[in-house]
Structures are given as structure tokens and as C-alpha cells.
Amino acid sequence: MKILFTEQELRRELQASHLFVATGRTPNTDDLGLETVGVQLSERGNVVVNERLATNIEGIWAAGDIRGGPLFTIPPGMTIESSFHR
Numbered sequence: 001m002k003i004l005f006t007e008q009e010l011r012r013e014l015q016a017s018h019l020f021v022a023t024g025r026t027p028n029t030d031d032l033g034l035e036t037v038g039v040q041l042s043e044r045g046n047v048v049v050n051e052r053l054a055t056n057i058e059g060i061w062a063a064g065d066i067r068g069g070p071l072f073t074i075p076p077g078m079t080i081e082s083s084f085h086r
């Protein structure tokens with residue numbers, strides 16, 4: 001398979017055997033019952049947290065992809081050490 005694409009205004013060509021298309025991910029929060037405890041969700045359905053990962057409801061925190069932002073185990077630019085200190 002030949003893939004033609006443009007990168008920084010340069011036309012490029014790539015030979016490949018497979019094509020993986022990532023069309024995005026949506027949070028699976030609609031059936032968790034979060035509305036029954038009043039946890040605030042964003043328009044996209046992510047749990048809204050502050051810089052300490054606390055939701056708007058005392059005693060409930062959210063970590064990982066469910067809070068939105070960069071969908072990585074460790075957000076880019078953040079070291080493992082600084083992740084634990086948060």
C-alpha cells in the first residue's frame with residue numbers, strides 16, 4: 001500500500017502493509033450514575049477535576065483518561081516523579 005500525505009507543506013510517500021485509523025475516543029461516563037451524586041461532567045462527558053484531580057464533590061477524585069486532556073498514561077512533559085507528587 002502506498003500512502004501519500006502532506007507534512008509541513010511537503011508531499012511525502014510511505015510504503016506500508018496496513019493502515020490504522022484512529023478516529024478519536026469518547027468517555028464512557030453516561031451510564032456510571034455520576035448524575036446521582038452530582039459529579040460535574042464536561043460537554044464531551046469527561047469528569048471535570050481541578051489540579052489535584054478532585055471533582056466538584058468532596059471525597060471524589062478522577063484520574064486517567066476519564067478526566068480528558070492528553071490521553072496518555074503519563075501526560076507529555078510530566079515526569080513519573082512529578083506525577084506521584086501530584
Ligand SMILES: Cc1cc2nc3c(=O)[nH]c(=O)nc-3n(C[C@H](O)[C@H](O)[C@H](O)COP(=O)(O)OP(=O)(O)OC[C@H]3O[C@@H](n4cnc5c(N)ncnc54)[C@H](O)[C@@H]3O)c2cc1C
Nearest residue numbers: 022025028031032063064065066067070071072073074075
Ligand atoms: C492504541 C493506543 C495506544 C496507546 N499508547 C500509549 C502509549 O504509548 N503511551 C501512553 O502513555 N499511553 C498510551 N495510550 C493511552 C493509555 O492507554 C491510556 O491513557 C490509559 O490506558 C488510560 O488509563 P485509564 O485507567 O484512565 O483508562 P483505561 O485503561 O481505559 O481503563 C478503564 C477501565 O475501566 C473499565 N470500565 C469502563 N466502564 C466501566 C464500567 N461502567 N464499570 C466498570 N468498569 C468499566 C474498562 O473496561 C477499562 O478496563 C494508548 C491508547 C491507545 C488506545
